[in-house]
Amino acid sequence: MRAIGGVIGGIVGGFIVTLFVTIFTFAIHPMPKGFNPKSAVDLGNYYMTAPFAALAVIVLGLFLGGLAGGAAANAIAARRWPAWIVGALLSLYTLSEMLLVPHPQWMQISALLAPLVGAAIAHHFVGRGGPVAEADAEEELRDEAVSDL
Numbered sequence: 001m002r003a004i005g006g007v008i009g010g011i012v013g014g015f016i017v018t019l020f021v022t023i024f025t026f027a028i029h030p031m032p033k034g035f036n037p038k039s040a041v042d043l044g045n046y047y048m049t050a051p052f053a054a055l056a057v058i059v060l061g062l063f064l065g066g067l068a069g070g071a072a073a074n075a076i077a078a079r080r081w082p083a084w085i086v087g088a089l090l091s092l093y094t095l096s097e098m099l100l101v102p103h104p105q106w107m108q109i110s111a112l113l114a115p116l117v118g119a120a121i122a123h124h125f126v127g128r129g130g131p132v133a134e135a136d137a138e139e140e141l142r143d144e145a146v147s148d149l
Contacts, residue, residue, distance in 0.1 A: 006077025010086035014069020014115070018090065021061025029054035044102040055103075059110045066090050066118025074126040083126070087119025 036042045070083025094111045
C-alpha cells in the first residue's frame with residue numbers, strides 16, 4: 001500500500017515541479033501576442049521559434065520533476081523501484097505531448113530521457129540504507145517465513 005501511495009505522491013510531486021519550471025520558462029520567454037495555448041499550431045510555432053535556453057529550461061524541469069518525484073516516491077514507499085514508475089510516466093506524458101505538438105528534434109530526445117535520468121539518480125541515492133534498507137530486510141524475512149510454511 002505504501003508503494004502505491006509513494007508512486008501517486010511521486011507523480012503529483014514530479015508534475016508540480018515540472019509545471020513550476022515550465023511556468024518560469026514562459027516568464028523568461030513570454031508567449032507572443034495573440035497566442036492561444038490551446039492551439040497545437042500556436043504551441044508548435046512557439047516551440048520551433050523559442051530560444052534554445054527557454055526550451056532547455058523546460059527539459060531541465062522534466063529532469064527535476066523525475067528527480068523530485070522519484071525521490072518522493074522512494075521515500076514514501078520505503079522501496080527503491082517507485083522512482084522508475086514516476087520517471088516512466090513523466091516520459092509517457094512527454095511523449096503524448098510530442099505526438100500532439102511539434103518540437104525540435106533535440107528537445108524530443110532530451111525531454112523523453114530527462115525524467116528517466118532524474119528517476120535513475122533518485123533510485124540510486126534515495127533508498128540506500130536507513131528505513132528503505134530496513135523495510136527491504138523485513139520484507140525478505142517475511143517472504144522467507146512464508147516460504148518456510
